[in-house]
Amino acid sequence: MPAPFSDPVWRKPQAASRFQSLLASGGRADVVIVGGGIMGLSTALHAARSGMSVQVLEAGEIGQGASGLNGGQVIPGLKYDPEWLLEHFGPERGEALVNFAASTANAVFDLIRDEKLAVPFVRNGWIQAAHTEAALKAAANRDRQWRARGADVKLLSEAEIAAMTGARGYLGGWLDRRAGVIDPLAYTSELARVAAAAGVGIAERQRVARLVNAAGVWRVSTESGAELQARAVVLATNAYTDGLIPGLAQTIVPLHSFQIATAPLPPKLAATILPEGQAVSDSRRILVYYRKSADGRLVLGGRGRMALPTGPSDWAHLERALRRLYPGLSSVAIEKRWFGRVAMTPDHLPHIHEPEQGLVAVVGCQGRGVGLMTALGERIATYLSGGDARQLPFPLSPIRPIPFHAFRQVGVAATIAWYRLLDALER
Incomplete structure (x- = not known):
């Protein structure tokens, strides 16, 4: 069921149907x-x-x-x-x-x-943004492997990624033009x-x-x-x-991915932020990902708390990430907050x-x-x-429950908190 304080930017098409087609019992x-x-x-x-x-x-x-x-x-x-x-x-x-x-x-x-x-x-690609030298080296290795297979990819310099994203703090990155939003x-x-x-x-x-x-x-x-x-x-x-x-x-291990969306960006700002409409994921341990929506908002997401949100403050870490990347958006309102569950x-x-x-x-x-x-x-x-x-692309595998599964999410929550601290020290 939809959770309180969850208001996504996405909307169903106006003509979207309700579906009640169920076989008769015994069918x-x-x-x-x-x-x-x-x-x-x-x-x-x-x-x-x-x-x-x-x-x-x-x-x-x-x-x-x-x-x-x-x-x-x-x-x-x-x-x-x-x-x-x-x-x-x-x-x-x-x-x-x-x-x-x-x-x-x-x-x-x-x-x-x-x-x-x-x-x-929009199908203009996905950027994997590198904020450390180690991440930039990993991007170069990924670029080498996919380029050898003829993929439409490109290693980005610091100047190129700054121009393509409009964001601060990246040393370079990798563009995969096969991707989109x-x-x-x-x-x-x-x-x-x-x-x-x-x-x-x-x-x-x-x-x-x-x-x-x-x-x-x-x-x-x-x-x-x-x-x-x-x-x-x-x-x-x-x-x-x-x-x-x-x-x-x-x-x-189910995790929550939290997201925010700004108000539609003013035209001058919109022209400098992801001008070609790529998607971006960064190289941090607790990564953030972002893109523009069809109505001109900046949408940014990342890992959130393991429990269900209780109020707007549960999205505050994403707002901080947004201001870090785009200080010019400090006066632009956050109008949408929502989350979904993903499986690791x-x-x-x-x-x-x-x-x-x-x-x-x-x-x-x-x-x-x-x-x-x-x-x-x-x-x-x-x-x-x-x-x-x-x-099948992946082999059929037996079901192997994670040992001590009941304690795994507690450990994941602690790991997320620790990684978030390490990421903060690298800014």
Whole structure:
């Protein structure tokens, strides 16, 4: 449910539908998808296009979770660069994974184009901004690896990054022109619209309470009392994962990503801040990320408190970051504050699980969920239609709960506080 003091800048398209399409109790679909975010809707759309009957069950409203509340940065790649992936996954799997990671932004922008989605977007790239010499060296290493593969990337000098961002304090950075920005709530809403048009049943406010496998048929029970049958079930709840699959929620650490948006920038200021509309993520331990919205606001986000916010002061650390980067914005009001929940895995990679035949779960966006989950949805749909597991970009892995998971978030909160102090000392 929406939390108090959470007022996002993103808005659903005026023509956005309410979805109440639910199979009659006892009805049967080829696939039931639990979760109506980007991952669930992308899977649903591609599964329906391949001829499967699909029912999506969303516990809240479409776009209410992180899929509609994120920063809208569409970034290809993963946390790890090609050489690391090849070393850890081997030449065959690693090469396939590198190619998949390179394609994730294309998956989003191709879908917007091909389906004529009413989604505001700019595709002029993503800047990874370096504030230390060590970060600049890492950017050069990343640039070397992706440039060798023909990616449209560029290492930025101190003067170039200052001109492209208008921000203070960077020594240089890295530009990946394959990336861009979108309105994430419009994108999620439009994904639901085209999926429904393709024949997908979508039901909002239908929380799934139980999954039971009976002789190869999955019985999906909702809190409202409906029971559906399916050949396969996809759990696409990511950071909102609960106890439906034993142990799965204990494989991730959910974090809150807080965001703020200024009032629309005055024209003179707007001309000097991200004039070409790129997205930016910095190199700090507790990074901040920012971009302009379609209506000319500066939107900035970063990690927030682990508990739910209680008032505007919970966003104060982001306001300080904004003033540090852009002192000229000190007189511009902060008009919007909101947050979403994201999922972290211990190895910083997405995980695909199939604990029982016909039950597939995907967790761990690692901050790149818009492109990653759009592209993964298509691969999962192919797998459900009879594809080989070797065609999945990530290998199927067993569910391994994090040891002492109940104490993990306490440790993460302490680590965030410590890293934030170290970042402050480096300014």
